Amino acid sequence: MTVEGISRRGLLGGVAAVAIAGAAGCGADDRAEQLGTTGADQLRRALPQYRPGQSIKPDIPGVAGTHGAASDPAFLQYPADPVATVSGPPGSGGTYSTRTPLWGAIPPSNGNSYYDAVNAALGATLTMQPADGNSYVETLPPLFASDRLPDWTQIPSWANQKLNMGSAVERFADLTPYLAGDKIAKYPNLAAIPTAAWQAGVWNGKLYGIPSYSSPNNFPGYLFYRRDLVDARVRSADDLLSLGRELTDAKAGRWAFDDLWPFLLFPFRVVSTWNADPSGKLLHQYELPEMTEALSFAAKLAQAGYVHPDALAGNTGNGQQRFWAGKVAISAGGTGAMDGDDAKGGTAANPGYDRQLFDVFDATGGTPLIQLGPGSGWFSYLNRNLSAAQVQECLAIANFLAAPYGSKEFLLVNFGASGLDHTISAGNPVLTERGAKDVATSFQFLASGPQVTLVKNGFTQVAKDYAAWQARAVKCAVKPMFFAMNVTEPAQYASIGQQVDDTMKDVRTGRQPISAFTDAVNAWRKQGGDEMRKFYEGIRDKNGTGQ
Numbered sequence: 001m002t003v004e005g006i007s008r009r010g011l012l013g014g015v016a017a018v019a020i021a022g023a024a025g026c027g028a029d030d031r032a033e034q035l036g037t038t039g040a041d042q043l044r045r046a047l048p049q050y051r052p053g054q055s056i057k058p059d060i061p062g063v064a065g066t067h068g069a070a071s072d073p074a075f076l077q078y079p080a081d082p083v084a085t086v087s088g089p090p091g092s093g094g095t096y097s098t099r100t101p102l103w104g105a106i107p108p109s110n111g112n113s114y115y116d117a118v119n120a121a122l123g124a125t126l127t128m129q130p131a132d133g134n135s136y137v138e139t140l141p142p143l144f145a146s147d148r149l150p151d152w153t154q155i156p157s158w159a160n161q162k163l164n165m166g167s168a169v170e171r172f173a174d175l176t177p178y179l180a181g182d183k184i185a186k187y188p189n190l191a192a193i194p195t196a197a198w199q200a201g202v203w204n205g206k207l208y209g210i211p212s213y214s215s216p217n218n219f220p221g222y223l224f225y226r227r228d229l230v231d232a233r234v235r236s237a238d239d240l241l242s243l244g245r246e247l248t249d250a251k252a253g254r255w256a257f258d259d260l261w262p263f264l265l266f267p268f269r270v271v272s273t274w275n276a277d278p279s280g281k282l283l284h285q286y287e288l289p290e291m292t293e294a295l296s297f298a299a300k301l302a303q304a305g306y307v308h309p310d311a312l313a314g315n316t317g318n319g320q321q322r323f324w325a326g327k328v329a330i331s332a333g334g335t336g337a338m339d340g341d342d343a344k345g346g347t348a349a350n351p352g353y354d355r356q357l358f359d360v361f362d363a364t365g366g367t368p369l370i371q372l373g374p375g376s377g378w379f380s381y382l383n384r385n386l387s388a389a390q391v392q393e394c395l396a397i398a399n400f401l402a403a404p405y406g407s408k409e410f411l412l413v414n415f416g417a418s419g420l421d422h423t424i425s426a427g428n429p430v431l432t433e434r435g436a437k438d439v440a441t442s443f444q445f446l447a448s449g450p451q452v453t454l455v456k457n458g459f460t461q462v463a464k465d466y467a468a469w470q471a472r473a474v475k476c477a478v479k480p481m482f483f484a485m486n487v488t489e490p491a492q493y494a495s496i497g498q499q500v501d502d503t504m505k506d507v508r509t510g511r512q513p514i515s516a517f518t519d520a521v522n523a524w525r526k527q528g529g530d531e532m533r534k535f536y537e538g539i540r541d542k543n544g545t546g547q
Contacts, residue, residue, distance in 0.1 A: 037166075037487055039543045042205035046176050048184035053192035056083070056406035058452065060467045062216075065474025067547075068196065069372050070216040074453035074467035075405060076460055077427030082408040085189055089123025090396035097150035099143070100380075100445035102130035107440045114416040114438040121412055122397050126152070128442045137162055144168055149383055152394060154212070154445040157200060157377040166488035169203040172381040173391050176207045187399035189409075193450060197375030199484040209379030210398050212444055215451040217474050218373035221263045221334045227354040229329045237267060237297055237363035240330075244306030247329045257301055258319050258331035259311040261508055267363040268294035271371040272480035274536050282481075282533050282540070286500055286521045293363070295517055298508035312509045324349040338466045340456025355462075357469045360476040372477040374484030380446045398447035405452045413443050428455050483546035487539055489532070496528040 038046070058073030065071070109115070109129065119125050129150075131139050137159040143149050144163060149171060155163065177183070184191045193214050201209025223234075230247060234240055247256035265271070268290045275283050285291050301307050308328050310318060323331045324346045338355055346353035360368040382394055403409030411429060415422035421435035431439055453470070455463045503520040506512040521529075 037485065037539060037543050038202050038205050043199065043202055046180050046202045046205060046207045047195050047198050048179045048191060048193075048207070049182050050193075050195040051185060051188065051191035053085070053188060053404055054083075056404070060453070060464070063471040063474060065217070066477050067372060067479050068216060069474040069477035071467060071470035071474050072215055072217060072451050072453050074463055076455055076463060078411070078424070078429055078454075079406045080427075082406060082411055084409070085403045085407045086400050086409055089121060090393075090400045091122045091124025092393050093124060094390060094393050095125040095127065096152055096390075096394065097127045098129065098152045098154075098442075098446060099140075099150045100128070100130050100154045100442050101133035101136035101156070102440055102442060103133035104440065106130055106132070107438050112438045113420050113434060114440070117417040117421065118413060118443055121409075122400060124393065124397060126397070126443065126446070130440060130442050144171065151383045151386060151390075152380055152446055153383075154378065154380045155209075157374075157379070160486070161489070161494065164491075166203065166486065169208050169381070171384055172208050173384045173386055174206045174208060175210070175382070175391070175395070178391065178395055179207055187395055189399045189402040189404065189449060190395070190447070192404065193402065194375060196484070197450070200374045200376065200486060201379045203486050208381055210381075210395075210447050211376035212378040212380065212446070212448040213451055214376040214449075216375065217470055217477070218375065218377065219335055219370055219473065219477075220373055221332060222266065222360065222370065222473075223260060223263055223330060223332045223358045224323070224337065224355055225330045225358060226323070226326065227356045228350070228352040229326060234358050235361050236365040239361075240267075241297075241300070241304075243330065244301055244304060248306045250305060253327060255308040255328050256306045256330055257311070258308055258322055258328040259316065260301075260330070260332040261298060261505075263332040264298055265291070265294050266370050267361055267368070268297070269362070269369055270294055271369050271478050274481045276481070282537050284529060284533065286497075286524060286529075292514060292517065295504060295507050296514055297363070299510050299514070302508065302510040307509075314505075320345075321349075323355075324353065326350060335466075335469075338462065338469075340459035340462055343459040343462045344457045356465060357473075359469070360473050368476045369478050370473055370476050372479050372483075378445060401443050401447040402449045404449045405454065410449070413448075415439060426458060428458070479547045481545045481547060482536070482539070485539075485543065485546040487536075490535060493528050493532045493535075496524055496532070500524050 056079050059076040060074035062073045063071045107114070115128050137156070140155065140159060140163060155165070159165070179187070179190070190210070193211060194216065196216070197211045197214030198207065198209070201207060201211060230243060232239070232243060234243070244256040248254065270285050270288060270290050273285050275285065275288060277283055302312055308322060310322065311328070319331060319333075322328045335357060338357060342355060343353065346355060360370045362368045382391055386394070400409055401413055403413070411418070415429040415431065416435050416439045420432065421439050422429045422431050424430070453463050453467045500517070500520045503512065503516050507514055507517045
């Protein structure tokens with residue numbers, strides 16, 4: 001299993017560093033360019049020009065890191081006098097169907113005060129019909145097959161392979177004529193989204209996708225710990241192993257670790273699916289000695305009895321509850337889990353609950369690394385059947401939805417109508433009882449501005465701690481090979497890694513020896529791995545690595 005492609009900071013966080021879509025019969029030739037890939041010159045012509053907005057001064061400014069990474073600015077209170085970034089309703093009375101994912105209860109469509117308030121401000125009607133996020137990707141292929149795509153659709157990067165997005169993108173409107181270069185100046189809030197965030201929305205040399213939840217530190221995830229249970233710094237794999245011995249008491253129902261995979265790969269310097277050796281030959285991460293080391297270490301934790309039995313059995317659904325209850329002290333996941341919503345749930349289980357992220361560390365105590373994802377892994381697409389006037393109306397609406405934190409528009413889009421859906425408490429918006437029922441993350445998946453770290457549910461210290469962790473982590477960021485490139489992978493290779501991934505799971509949970517992994521990798525090479533290597537070497541030679 002790779003870390004690239006994990007889903008907004010893993011669920012809203014982890015993004016695909018290489019967006020892969022299956023396409024039958026495609027090889028490392030000119031056809032690849034027509035099924036997703038884009039050369040550097042084409043990319044420059046398609047991307048919008050970044051025009052920073054008049055942003056509100058944050059309480060904690062962002063910090064620049066390595067390889068273009070930076071921490072998000074943090075706000076501890078919503079500005080008392082929000083500014084307007086859009087003059088008047090952007091719409092002209094149009095009505096548009098939409099499809100977006102939602103992790104949580106689906107709100108009512110009729111009589112929804114939130115939907116009504118946002119649509120009134122837009123001067124148009126967006127028919128919001130969010131679908132269950134857990135099965136969202138599975139609902140999309142039938143819409144493509146039956147040609148029943150809505151006017152505006154959110155497609156997360158990890159859905160690209162299932163949808164054969166390299167060719168399926170032709171179902172959507174080409175936005176290059178409206179947004180490329182300085183043309184985006186017509187839409188200032190969209191222009192304030194950094195250029196890098198648009199990159200994975202470019203297919204076959206054209207811009208199709210509108211980004212949401214962009215960030216210059218889209219890390220797939222990392223390791224968490226309960227600071228109220230263990231307050232120790234980890235600088236190496238040996239330190240982690242020592243904590244396993246110290247924290248595990250199976251008789252008392254406590255284990256040191258939940259499932260740490262695949263984020264345990266980062267300390268072992270496995271930060272890219274493809275890697276070049278000194279001769280220039282590409283090596284899959286399966287073939288790296290560091291992968292074997294990471295698997296061996298994970299197996300050591302499992303065999304020593306330091307990993308919760310439910311985690312070893314693959315029961316991931318209750319992982320959050322295990323962490324909240326203190327049955328495990330160290331877990332792993334998308335970094336966005338460290339927020340006020342998590343703190344609210346955790347402190348309800350234990351008043352002393354304190355989730356923290358380990359600082360990025362190296363297994364041997366060397367220079368630490370963490371994989372940097374592209375600026376966004378969430379893109380919405382407009383139906384190609386829309387007229388030019390309709391496309392421009394939708395882009396004007398997207399400009400409204402992408403208003404920055406601190407603006408009047410952001411407050412409306414994220415919290416609904418003042419007094420009805422939300423009130424201000426201790427300087428921050430809080431949903432009312434009605435707002436809790438009606439307000440859902442929906443419009444934001446059509447377009448949203450750059451992410452910020454903010455206070456939720458009154459947990460100010462959580463926001464401060466997360467901002468501080470980001471500021472340290474961005475100093476360790478590295479781009480994987482084929483960073484933010486839409487690469488169409490041949491269909492015949494779509495499942496050749498499954499046997500390896502299954503074997504890796506057995507090895508890291510102690511059910512098979514490391515030799516089984518070696519055998520699986522050898523079989524993978526013969527079953528298409530070597531051919532896939534040639535395919536990616538062709539992509540690299542023609543289009544570069546995105547790094």
